[in-house]
Amino acid sequence: MTLSVAIIGSGPSAFYTADALVKSGIDARIDLIERLPAPFGLIRYGVAPDHESTRKVSRSFDKTARGASLSFFGNVEVGRDVSLDELRQLYDAVVLAVGAPLDRPLGIPGSDKKGVFGSAAFVGWYNGHPDFRDLDPDLKVKAAAVVGVGNVGLDVARLLVRSRAELEATDMPEYAVEAIVNSEITDVYLLGRRSAAHAAFTIGELREMGELEGASPVVDAASLPTSFDDVPEEDRRIKAKMVDMLRGFASLPQDRPKRVHFRFNAAPREVLGGDRVEGLRVERTRVEGGRAVGTGETYGLPCGLVVAAIGYRSPVIQGASFDERNGLYVNRGGVIDAGLYAVGWAMRGPSGVIGTNKIDGQTVAKHIVENLRAGAGKPGRDGLAELLKRRGARPTSYADWGRIDAAEIARARQGAPRGKFTTIAEMLALLETG
Ligand SMILES: Cc1cc2nc3c(=O)[nH]c(=O)nc-3n(C[C@H](O)[C@H](O)[C@H](O)COP(=O)(O)OP(=O)(O)OC[C@H]3O[C@@H](n4cnc5c(N)ncnc54)[C@H](O)[C@@H]3O)c2cc1C
Known part of the structure; x- marks a missing residue:
């Protein structure tokens, strides 16, 4: 049976988790749910702009995103467009990879x-x-x-x-x-x-x-x-x-x-x-x-x-117990609750380098694989797409991100890698054009 996994966020910890799940060989459909139309979290919005070479790690995330079992739901905010409880009903496993914004x-x-x-x-x-x-x-x-x-x-x-x-x-x-x-x-x-x-x-x-x-x-x-x-x-x-x-x-x-x-x-x-x-x-x-x-x-x-x-600090998300003192979700080695996990900064707070998140992703993927062996089979992706449609949300796909990415590269000033769109409205408007 195909297992459905929702990963909330699309920063390094989300991608490393997705990659580890794919490499584990389990039959899974993995959805990355990201509040912005653009993926990569702090790689795009935190790493210093004069450190372009550090951002190149997103190339390997891009490869993961293009894999057959992955789907990207950009412009979808958990807590606004869909609740954590709803995701837990729709997916066999839910991973908080929301960072500490x-x-x-x-x-x-x-x-x-x-x-x-x-x-x-x-x-x-x-x-x-x-x-x-x-x-x-x-x-x-x-x-x-x-x-x-x-x-x-x-x-x-x-x-x-x-x-x-x-x-x-x-x-x-x-x-x-x-x-x-x-x-x-x-x-x-x-x-x-x-x-x-x-x-x-x-x-x-x-x-x-x-x-x-x-x-x-x-x-x-x-x-x-x-x-x-x-x-x-x-x-x-x-x-x-x-x-x-x-x-x-x-x-x-x-x-x-x-x-x-x-x-x-x-x-x-x-x-x-x-x-x-x-x-x-x-x-x-x-x-x-x-x-x-x-x-x-x-x-x-x-x-x-x-x-x-x-x-x-991480944001409080209704339905996930929160450690107020340390500003992250209460978890043991990435496990919050049955079927609910945390990785990256949401799991251990804001420390370490990009690669540190890889270990978190691998650890949590292992927990998911072990816990899901029994099999579940919730509606996952189709259920989420249906719910978002009912709510009038405008999710963006990874192909949409490809268009935004290409347009940003095309409009870069001379010598610069890209000219970022800095509002969601601009990104969505671009996607409306033929
Ligand atoms: C300013 C700065 C510079 C840095 N520079 C470096 C560097 O040069 N080299 C290095 O190795 N490390 C650097 N780091 C550390 C590195 O960025 C982090 O280790 C890494 O990004 C953490 O990954 P993450 O996936 O946990 O979180 P993030 O990268 O923060 O990803 C979280 C994602 O979740 C999304 N999200 C949040 N809430 C929701 C929600 N409710 N619904 C849907 N999506 C949501 C966010 O939009 C974001 O895309 C830097 C960090 C900062 C803050």
């Missing part, structure tokens, strides 16, 4: 002021995500603070100081290129609560900060740790390498027109200003037992833009 709030006084953004929103804006294309951040400010010292923080800082030529070679939408190029930002401050030994940068991303055309990294060598005792033993070597690289930055000439300042042991305590952000009050910290502890010494950091890159 919500910003963890900064949670300090003043963080509701204009000019303070979470990185999901800010990154979504410069990547042309339909939810955020109208964010319209005011970049006519001299300085920006990016809170959080992981790769997302580095992405945001780097893109804010990129030159026109560098940005125009990417698929960053025109509105974002113009806003960044015409911005008055000369200084970006990257703030980490703990010491540099606790920063979550990867070496490759950090190295790029020393190779920017128009900006110099600024590091106070005296602020860097010489001991790594409070870092887990298995991480010490890589953290020491990272701190060495930062030390190398400290001795570089600051000869470029813009600067990215690395500030460690710096915890933002308050967003200053009136209606709009005018600065941050920052407290110096020391690390005790791996945690940042305030010293009571504070200083003001003038800035007109704050981007908090401090983590993400």
Whole structure:
């Protein structure tokens, strides 16, 4: 009997799960249900536009999507067009691969002021995500603070100081290129609560900060740790390498027109200003037992833009028990409940690299295969298509995505890989044309 599996989402975790199910050899019809007309999740809307080579992983997802047993239902949002309970009635197995698209709030006084953004929103804006294309951040400010010292923080800082030529070679939408190029930002401050030994940068991303055309990294060598005792033993070597690289930055000439300042042991305590952000009050910290502890010494950091890159949460979906504290679905190794699973960021929170999701997909596919051996045989795809039709929804197929993809490539500015459509209406309008 053919088993029907619904995977909610179409980011890496969804595709790796689908691929593992196909490779398991079970007779299954697998449907990817995605709220946007375009697939690939954060590969398209998160990964930095100047890291085009990272996005090439979508080629292998494309191959999976074209497989005989797969179908794509784009422009279908679970919770709006169909509920989780309905999907569970229609499918033998349902997998939550919805990622963690919500910003963890900064949670300090003043963080509701204009000019303070979470990185999901800010990154979504410069990547042309339909939810955020109208964010319209005011970049006519001299300085920006990016809170959080992981790769997302580095992405945001780097893109804010990129030159026109560098940005125009990417698929960053025109509105974002113009806003960044015409911005008055000369200084970006990257703030980490703990010491540099606790920063979550990867070496490759950090190295790029020393190779920017128009900006110099600024590091106070005296602020860097010489001991790594409070870092887990298995991480010490890589953290020491990272701190060495930062030390190398400290001795570089600051000869470029813009600067990215690395500030460690710096915890933002308050967003200053009136209606709009005018600065941050920052407290110096020391690390005790791996945690940042305030010293009571504070200083003001003038800035007109704050981007908090401090983590993400999954959305609450009715029918799936939610772990409020960690912002993800309650699960054991990907199993939420009989026939209900979670993978990727929805399963383990926002950490790791794209490839980490492959292991999740394989694990959950194994659970599905084991649990479904008994056989079920729910209506699956046909039932969903029928329900969506009744509701007047407009699902988009993978062939539709092929048309959007081709049109985006055709309208790219010179030297850029594509010119993204940044509204759902534009994508649907394209599909209406003959
Ligand atoms: C800014 C940023 C940059 C990154 N850069 C890199 C990098 O350079 N290299 C790297 O290795 N990793 C990078 N990552 C990490 C990588 O993107 C993640 O590991 C990966 O995308 C997680 O996959 P996922 O499938 O769990 O979630 P996502 O990729 O977020 O996919 C979730 C999908 O579910 C859809 N969805 C959500 N809710 C619903 C709903 N209710 N109904 C239907 N569909 C829904 C979303 O639209 C989305 O398409 C980056 C992450 C971020 C945030």
